[in-house]
Amino acid sequence: MAFLTALLLVQSSLLICYDGGFERWCLLKLLHEAARELSVTGSYDVLVAGGGVAGVAAALAARRCGATVCLVEKNCALGGLATLGNVTIWLPLCDGRGNQVSGGVAEELMRLAVRDLAADNREAGFYGIPACWESGGSEEERRRQRFSAGFNPVSYLMALEELVSGEGVEIRYDTRLCSLARRGETITHAIIEDKGGRSALAAAVFVDATGDADLCHLAGEATEVLDSNVLCGWFYYMVNGVLRLRHCSNKYSPSLTREGAEGPFFRGDDPVAVSTMVQESRKLMAGTLEKLRVELAGAEVEIFTIPVIPCFRATRRYAGGYTIVEEEAHKWHHDTCGMVSDWRKAGPVWAVPWRSLCASGAGNLAVAGRCVAAAGGAWDVLRALPGCAVTGEAAGTAAALVAAGGGDLRKLDAGVLQARLRARGVILGREKLGRSGLSNNDGIA
Numbered sequence: 350m351a352f353l354t355a356l357l358l359v360q361s362s363l364l365i366c367y368d369g370g371f372e373r374w375c376l377l378k379l380l381h382e383a384a385r386e387l388s389v390t391g392s393y394d395v396l397v398a399g400g401g402v403a404g405v406a407a408a409l410a411a412r413r414c415g416a417t418v419c420l421v422e423k424n425c426a427l428g429g430l431a432t433l434g435n436v437t438i439w440l441p442l443c444d445g446r447g448n449q450v451s452g453g454v455a456e457e458l459m460r461l462a463v464r465d466l467a468a469d470n471r472e473a474g475f476y477g478i479p480a481c482w483e484s485g486g487s488e489e490e491r492r493r494q495r496f497s498a499g500f501n502p503v504s505y506l507m508a509l510e511e512l513v514s515g516e517g518v519e520i521r522y523d524t525r526l527c528s529l530a531r532r533g534e535t536i537t538h539a540i541i542e543d544k545g546g547r548s549a550l551a552a553a554v555f556v557d558a559t560g561d562a563d564l565c566h567l568a569g570e571a572t573e574v575l576d577s578n579v580l581c582g583w584f585y586y587m588v589n590g591v592l593r594l595r596h597c598s599n600k601y602s603p604s605l606t607r608e609g610a611e612g613p614f615f616r617g618d619d620p621v622a623v624s625t626m627v628q629e630s631r632k633l634m635a636g637t638l639e640k641l642r643v644e645l646a647g648a649e650v651e652i653f654t655i656p657v658i659p660c661f662r663a664t665r666r667y668a669g670g671y672t673i674v675e676e677e678a679h680k681w682h683h684d685t686c687g688m689v690s691d692w693r694k695a696g697p698v699w700a701v702p703w704r705s706l707c708a709s710g711a712g713n714l715a716v717a718g719r720c721v722a723a724a725g726g727a728w729d730v731l732r733a734l735p736g737c738a739v740t741g742e743a744a745g746t747a748a749a750l751v752a753a754g755g756g757d758l759r760k761l762d763a764g765v766l767q768a769r770l771r772a773r774g775v776i777l778g779r780e781k782l783g784r785s786g787l788s789n790n791d792g793i794a
């Protein structure tokens with residue numbers, strides 16, 4: 350085998366490559382791309398890559414601390430999975446025991462999601478925040494009804510754009526982050542591609558909110574990749590002209606492994622797997638629709654909207670710094686920068702340490718959203734919308750705090766970050782960590 354490989358490598362333009370799965374050999378042609386100079390088409394205090402809920406929270410937080418901010422998004426809308434993926438349940442900001450544990454931008458973005466809701470429509474998954482979470486609500490009711498909401502993805506997409514651009518964040522749509530330029534431990538530029546071709550954006554600090562830890566990967570940070578994603582795609586359909594939402598998904602494992610989950614399985618950093626997963630998920634949706642037509646015989650059943658981005662739950666995450674694990678519910682960290690409850694059951698609350706968001710290799714890189722350093726069940730909790738907004742706000746705030754002074758996030762005093770976050774309404778308190786409790790798993794995320 351080694352002899353064969355060596356022999357073929359003599360052909361300078363051909364490389365024998367083994368794909369790692371004992372399944373196939375493939376021949377790849379190598380093309381040398383000529384070096385070229387790139388125009389620097391923008392310069393900012395903070396550049397946020399990825400315009401999902403985490404990126405929106407990071408961009409807003411940084412801007413509100415006075416930073417100039419660019420938000421780079423490869424699609425042409427904000428919200429990521431929450432809007433383009435039809436994932437429309439804002440999971441709870443409370444611990445299921447009547448206590449709110451996530452505030453700040455997380456609460457603001459949840460309220461924005463249902464701001465334009467004319468009336469509840471449970472069939473379509475649209476429902477407002479329970480009245481008990483407005484002022485005057487009783488504690489008993491807050492224990493029974495969690496601080497959650499179901500929203501219309503299209504109105505949310507429009508509201509997010511209005512908010513973010515209205516606050517002076519420069520949104521760059523149709524722009525993919527492709528590479529990085531760095532000087533030692535400092536990232537100096539994001540290399541992007543858009544309709545104008547390839548160019549560079551300079552920034553003092555960068556936030557990876559790509560959901561897939563693309564920036565971390567490009568910067569050479571430690572990452573973990575999961576290969577256990579299942580087919581899924583929440584879709585809207587009409588029954589006799591009435592809108593309904595279907596939570597269409599093969600079973601996935603709460604530990605985000607393959608154990609107990611229904612294959613086929615996919616990893617989100619493999620381009621072939623991404624395309625296959627998207628197409629096979631559409632077949633799953635089509636099959637589900639056919640079953641609905643049989644169940645609802647006589648009714649007019651038609652598809653309305655499907656996700657237009659890949660619906661991976663967990664692809665690649667930052668694995669340096671401090672990894673949050675399931676067993677650490679109720680544990681306070683000296684550098685806690687946000688708090689997130691367990692959407693699966695009442696009781697557990699995680700304090701999120703700043704070290705899980707702060708890159709250890711590059712000094713000016715922070716991570717937010719579903720790619721922060723959390724593993725297993727804790728990753729399953731943190732990847733939901735409250736966790737994405739909480740980590741986004743912390744990352745954006747930290748980025749703005751260090752942008753003017755050399756941009757080294759690793760030197761940021763956690764006390765300074767906590768003070769700024771508290772001033773913005775972020776909930777940080779040991780007393781909120783509580784103790785674990787009764788199961789109340791709605792099992793949908």
Ligand SMILES: Cc1cc2nc3c(=O)[nH]c(=O)nc-3n(C[C@H](O)[C@H](O)[C@H](O)COP(=O)(O)OP(=O)(O)OC[C@H]3O[C@@H](n4cnc5c(N)ncnc54)[C@H](O)[C@@H]3O)c2cc1C
Nearest residue numbers: 399401402403423429430438526560718719732733734794
């Ligand atoms: C089937 C399913 C059901 C779920 N159910 C729920 C639920 O009920 N409630 C809940 O709270 N959560 C749920 N989740 C989880 C939640 O929706 C996501 O984890 C969360 O929305 C992730 O937000 P994010 O901002 O971290 O990432 P994303 O939403 O993935 O956003 C990342 C953004 O970055 C952009 N991007 C990526 N790479 C690049 C690049 N290189 N350059 C430029 N832009 C880039 C993407 O286009 C995207 O807009 C569910 C997820 C799935 C898949």
